[in-house]
Amino acid sequence: MLPRQYYNEQDVRKRQIDTLKIFNDNVQEVTENAEYKVDFTINGKNFSLNVILGPEFPNEKPVILVNPPVSHPWVAEHSSQVVGAPGLIQFTVHSDLGRVVHAVIRELQKALPVEEESSQSSPSHPSHSLLIPELGELTIEELHEILENPDLQDKLLETTPQLLALNLETEELMLSIESIARDNIAEQQRLDAMKTDVVDRISALVQMKINYEELHTRHQKLSEEYDPHRIRDCLKAAALKADEDAETIAEQFLLGKMPVDSFICQFASRRALGQARRARQERLAHQLAQLHRAT
Structure with a gap:
């Protein structure tokens, strides 16, 4: 009462x-x-x-x-x-x-x-x-x-x-x-x-809201970071970077600034990396296209 x-x-x-x-x-x-x-x-x-x-x-x-x-x-x-x-x-x-x-x-x-x-x-x-x-x-x-x-x-x-x-x-x-x-x-x-109980409950609710906002921000960041479209674009950019690195290595060899053994090893490694990234990027792009058609 x-x-x-x-x-x-x-x-x-x-x-x-x-x-x-x-x-x-x-x-x-x-x-x-x-x-x-x-x-x-x-x-x-x-x-x-x-x-x-x-x-x-x-x-x-x-x-x-x-x-x-x-x-x-x-x-x-x-x-x-x-x-x-x-x-x-x-x-x-x-x-x-x-x-x-x-x-x-x-x-x-x-x-x-x-x-x-x-x-x-x-x-x-x-x-x-x-x-x-x-x-x-x-x-x-x-x-x-x-x-x-x-x-x-x-x-x-x-x-x-x-x-x-x-x-x-x-x-x-x-x-x-x-x-x-x-x-x-x-x-x-x-x-x-x-009143004391209500104040305590409000304080707990405020803390829960703060935690929620922090988790929501983190979730948004992770969602953006691991978005399939972003991963696809990153793989494409990484594949291009590997190809550019391979071309730079070839130019260094042709100018006589790199021995044959180092050239073969580094050039083959960058070419393989670029091809692997490009293959993954194309496979992911194909999967995204299928998903888009299904929805």
Whole structure:
């Protein structure tokens, strides 16, 4: 398996959609490859998330809408769009869309009260009371005391279930990121090994090509050197040379520059050599002519 950065864009997009179906039930495709609906319930009431994937997804964050709209810190005020989920805020191409959507559903199921409609119809309830409902029961003096006392703030953070759940969600995201990072490191090492192997193979191929070029050049040279037509021409030229040498020897003898014994020996030798070369040249020329007629 290659690291995610080596998938093409369609592969990465498909993988993200697959995680949506793996980590969540009741996933319906509204628009192929672009919009999906995930149904869930809260205390018997039906809800759904519309997950909209833009053209640049997963390089850009998905748009998640909750229906019907709810009042929650993760949901934009006067809107149904989920904007405050940690997984959505930190979303990258290496995130898992399915995990992010599942975390949103789980948070809504934990945080929303049984009678969600009553909380929406009561404007006196501030949105942050869903996150820390205990604050609504404190006096202004007590709230000021918490603001001025770090120890009380820490105690509040340590005892608030919603914040504990948020911390748990953050820890899960961090663990997921660490796991992905470890997987990427392992795959990077594998990729580096593959790159090294490819470089070695390319080097071997280059050396083989060099050897081939050298052998090809040598073959061409030998083919030209031992071409039958060239051999025929060489035999003809050699026969003429032997005849010229014999004539030169005869001229030397007639001028008295060579004794009889040397003349007879050398003249006969050059004449015989010339005749032998001429006979071979004529035999080879005959064979080449026959070959030419056959082809």
